[in-house]
Amino acid sequence: MSRLIFLGPPGAGKGTQAAMIAAEFSIPHISTGEILRSAVSVRTDLGLKAQAYMDQGELVPDELILGMVRDRLTQPDTQTGWILDGFPRNVSQAEFFDKLLNTINQTYDRVVNLDVPDEILVTRLLGRGRKDDNEAVIRNRLSVYREQTAPLIDFYGDRQQLFSVAGDQSVEEVMADISRLIEF
Numbered sequence: 001m002s003r004l005i006f007l008g009p010p011g012a013g014k015g016t017q018a019a020m021i022a023a024e025f026s027i028p029h030i031s032t033g034e035i036l037r038s039a040v041s042v043r044t045d046l047g048l049k050a051q052a053y054m055d056q057g058e059l060v061p062d063e064l065i066l067g068m069v070r071d072r073l074t075q076p077d078t079q080t081g082w083i084l085d086g087f088p089r090n091v092s093q094a095e096f097f098d099k100l101l102n103t104i105n106q107t108y109d110r111v112v113n114l115d116v117p118d119e120i121l122v123t124r125l126l127g128r129g130r131k132d133d134n135e136a137v138i139r140n141r142l143s144v145y146r147e148q149t150a151p152l153i154d155f156y157g158d159r160q161q162l163f164s165v166a167g168d169q170s171v172e173e174v175m176a177d178i179s180r181l182i183e184f
């Protein structure tokens with residue numbers, strides 16, 4: 001059983017690593033960004049409301065995110081564990097998440113923080129070619145990260161539940177470091 005939260009700036013490799021770890025440990029990879037992108041592409045109500053925020057690199061408002069996460073974490077496949085990639089994204093989402101876990105009688109096991117220097121992030125994001133990966137939007141996403149998401153490092157660090165991994169290594173090296181942290 002593994003319940004993991006992946007933290008890190010955009011471009012740190014959270015999505016890549018979360019997918020690899022999820023496959024290795026046979027647990028679902030829950031990416032709020034992916035759920036939102038698919039809602040945008042099939043034009044659901046949620047997708048239509050979220051799109052403008054995503055296009056600008058802003059966070060989608062909590063009221064749209066929280067129900068989405070609650071629905072996903074009450075699906076049967078999450079009973080074996082999960083990896084959250086891209087949630088929580090600010091302190092209020094983290095506080096909501098504590099309450100949600102309490103309600104569904106779960107806890108998380110580890111918070112894994114992928115640490116990557118800024119200059120590497122910009123290069124990686126520019127090379128990725130996603131719709132929200134142009135330079136102005138990238139800059140905004142990094143500043144949104146610093147202002148709203150980075151405080152979660154202290155939020156979880158204060159509880160001694162944060163484990164940092166150097167994300168500026170090869171994909172295989174990062175994967176090996178994360179695997180060592182979560183094999184318990």
Ligand code: AMP
Nearest residue numbers: 032033053054058059060065086087089
């Ligand atoms: P990501 O794939 O995690 O980089 O997310 C892409 C975009 O989706 C972000 O820039 C946000 O606009 C939105 N998003 C993803 N997860 C969240 C979240 N937990 N809270 C608010 N917005 C989110």
